[in-house]
Amino acid sequence: MKQRIDLAVAARETGKHNSRAIRNNRHVPGVVYGAIENANVTIDEKFIVKYNTRAFENALFNLKSDNGKLNGKVVLMKSVDVHPLTRRPVHVDLFALDMTKTVRVFVEVKLEGKPIGIAEGGLLNVVSRQIEVECLPTDIPESFTADVSNLGVGDALHVSDLTLPSTVKVMSRPEDTIAVVVVQEEEVAATPAAAAAPAAGAAAPAAGAAAPAKDAKAATPAKK
Template sequence: MAQVTLQGIKRELKTKGYLTELRKKGYVPAVYYAHGEENLFLAVPENKLKPLVFSPETYLIDLNIEGVGQKTCIIKEFQLDPVTDEIVHVDFHGLKAGEKINVEVAVHLIGTPIGVREGGIIQHSLHKIEIECLPTEIPDKIDVDVTHLKIGDALHVKDLNLGQYRVLTNPEATIITIVPPALHKEEAAGETAAASEQAEPEVIQKGKKTEEEEK
C-alpha cells in the first residue's frame, strides 16, 4: 500500500461561519479518531487531500498534526458538496498495531475476457471491496482475472479467493458482467431516454453527513 505524508492544523469546535472561513483559506475540516484516543478536530490543505480522495487506491497516511505529532491513519469517510463535488469534510481513522480494521480496496481487472474478443461489452459494477485485515496487510489493490469470462458470464464477490482477508462486501454483489452488444445498446438508450424525462437532475449523496457542528 502506498504511504504518503499529510500536514494538518488543529481547529476549534466553532460555528458554521468559522468552518466556512477555513474552506475559503483552502482547508478542509476533518476529524481524527482511533480506538482508545480522544477525537482530534483538525483541518488539512484541500490541494493535498484531493489526490487522496479522488483516487481508486487506499493510502496509508502519516498525518502530521501541528502541536500534536504524527498519526498513522487512513481516510475512512468523506463528504462532498452535492453541486460542486468539493470536499467539505473528511474522517481519518487511526491505525493501531495488531488491531484489525475495515477498509475498502480497489478492484483491478486483469486480462481481456473471451466475451469481449467475441464482441461483448464489459459492465464493471463494483470497483471496491471491503475487507477486514491488519494495517500491515492492507493490499494496494485486489487483482481479479477476467480472461475466462464469456458473453453472458458474471463474476461475483463470492467467486474470489482472497486468502487471509475477511470479506465484508455482500458475497452476491456483482463485480463484472459481459453483456451482448445489442443488450448494451438497449440499456444505454433506455438510460438516455430516462434522463431526458427528468425535470431536475437527481442529487446523489456521496460520503457521509457532516458532524453536528457543521449543520
Template sequence: MKSITITGSKRESVGKKATKALRNAGEVPCVLYGGDEPVHFNAPELAFKELVYTPDAHTATLELGGETFMAILQDIQFHPVTDRILHIDFYQIFEGKEVTMTIPVHYEGNSRGVRNGGVLRKTYRTLRVKALPKNLPDFVVADISPLKIGDKLYITEIEKGEWKYLHPDNTVVCQVRTSRNIIEDLEDEEEEGEEGAEGAEGEEGAAEGAEGGEESKE
C-alpha cells in the same frame, strides 16, 4: 498499502465562523475519530490531493502538532457546485488491530465473450475487506480473461491475499451478458469445424469400405 502523509494543525475553535475562515484560507476542517476522543484539525486542501483524487485506496499518516496518527478516510464532503473539499472525517487505526475498508476493483484481461459481442457488466467496482493495516491492498484484481458469453466471475475467483472479503462466496463481481451485437464464439466454431471434418472423413471411409464390399461380392 501506500500511506499518504498529511501535515496539519489541531484546532480548538470548531464554530461556523472559524470553519468558514479556514475554508477561505484554503484549509480543510477535519475530525479524527476512533481514539480516546475526537481530534479536530485542519490541513491545506492540496495536501489531500493524492489521498482523495486517486483510483486506489490509501491510508493516511496524520502529523498534527508533534503527534502522529494512522488513519483511513471515513467520509468526505464536497461543495455541490465547485467540488472543493468542505470537510473530511478520518478514523484512527492501530497496527495490531484489524480494520474494515472499501477497496477498488481493477478489471484486467481481454474477455473472449466481450470480443465476440458480449457486454461486461461490472456489478462491483469496490469491495469491503478486513485486514491488519499492513496487509490492506491498494486495490484487488479481477481477471476477466476466461469469461465467455453468459459466464460470471465470483468473488472466490478474484485476487486473494492476507485479507478477508466481507461478502458471501456467491457474490458475482462481474459477468458477460449477451447483446444485439453478439456473434458466435469463434473458438467454438473452430472446434465444431474440426469435429465436422473428422465426421466427414469417417463417412468417406465407411463409403469406401461399402464399395469395396460390393466389388468383392461381384
C-alpha cells in the same frame, strides 16, 4: 510495509465562524476519530484535493502536528464533503487506526483480459468494482486483479473466484457478482409482433368507448 504519507494537521476551534475563516484561508476543517479521543483539526486544502482520489482511497496517512495527541497517529481518509458548486472540499473525516487491530475497507477489483464471449456477440457488464475485506492496516491491498479472458456468454466472475492473500479476509458475499458477459441486445426493425401492437392498442379505445354508454344508460331516469 504499506507506505505512509505525512499529513500536517493543526487543532482548531469549533463553530461556523471559525470554519468559515478556515475555508477562506484555503484550509479544510475536519475531525479525527476512531482509536483516539475525537479531535477537531484543520488541513491545507491542496493536500485534501491531491489525496481525495481513488489512487489514495486506502492510503495510510501519518499525522504531523504540534498537538501531542495527534502527532504520529496513523489514519485513513474516510470521507470528504465537497461544495456542490465550487467542488472545493469543505470537511474531512479522518479515521485513527489501532495498528494491532483489523479494519474493514473496500478495495478496487481491476479486470484484465478480453472475454472470449465478446467474439460470440457478448458484452462485458461490470456489476461491482469493489469488494469489502478485513485485514490489518499494514496489509490493506492497493487493489485486486482478476482475469476475465475465459468468460463466455452467460459466464460470470464472482467474489469467490478471486485469489486473495492469506492476510486478507473477504467480507463481501462469495456469491456476489463482479462481472458477467451478457448477450448484446441489437436494435431490430419492426417485426410482425411489433406491427401488431398498434392494432392491439387500437382496440383499447373501442373497449373504453363502451363504458360511457353503459354509464349513460344507468343514468337515464326510470320510467314511471
